[in-house]
Amino acid sequence: MKLTDQIVIITGASSGIGKALAIEFAKRGANLVLAARQYVALCELTETLIQQYGIKAVAVQCDVSVEEDCDQLIKQAILTYGKIDILINNAGISMRALFNDVDLKVLKTVMDVNFWGTVYCTKYALPHILKTKGSVVGVSSIAGYKGLPGRSGYSASKFAMNGFLDVLRIENLKAGLHVMTACPGFTASNIRNTALAKDGSQQGESTLEEEKMMTAEEVAKIIADGVENRTRTLIMTGQGKLTVTLNKFFPAWLDKLVYKTFAKEKDALLK
Secondary structure: OOOOOOEEEEEOOOOHHHHHHHHHHHHOOOEEEEEEOOHHHHHHHHHHHHHHHOOOEEEEEOOOOOHHHHHHHHHHHHHHHOOOOEEEEOOOOOEOEOOOOOOHHHHHHHHHHHHHHHHHHHHHHHHHHHHHOOEEEEEOOHHHOOOOOOEHHHHHHHHHHHHHHHHHHHHOOOOOOEEEEEEOOOEEOOOOOOOEOOOOOEOOOOOOOHHHOEEHHHHHHHHHHHHHHOOOEEEOOHHHHHHHHHHHHOHHHHHHHHHHHHHOOOOOOOO
């Protein structure tokens, strides 16, 4: 499936992977509905894409953790274009704190954005996407296959997203719906800089080595290719594929390996 003139909704589109996705899909001729809380940055990106690639695009201020915002996002897409072909649930937030130390409001915030944001947007978009036999994409994580220490809320939200998308795929198996779970490895983006600390404040500086990670642009290209090919699951790195495989056959051994790996990060939470 080529993306030319397809109507694509991207949440969390003002920065990071979402911004890279907007650029990649615009390059391929898609018309866009870009959603994020950062409305000024979103409008600037929208204008740039319209001028640079000659596509149609609209910016919608949206907090995906608010159900009414998601409803209005889908209504705006239909009002503007009359149809929806692809929904990319990309908006996400991370956290970094041991569960024993974290304020539970942090886990709720992460779950509200990562899981419920996906559920809300998909719920309102699904009737329209079924009409076009289009795609629902969830930008998940290897943390949705293996629990990562210090990321209890993040891993839980991604496990929940993966399970939700699995059910959606099976329920619509005969309806022509394409459901894709996209799992980048560690990506050089601002998600860790905006990750929530144990008290709910932003973490600030990343604790991981960004220069060794995938770029947001690489992730966006892989996802766009996956949509075109109607791929089921994307595990984007060798490390990710190895993690998924080892977790199936040697889970206890992998627990120890994950512990050792995270004990070596800067300002490690594990000792």
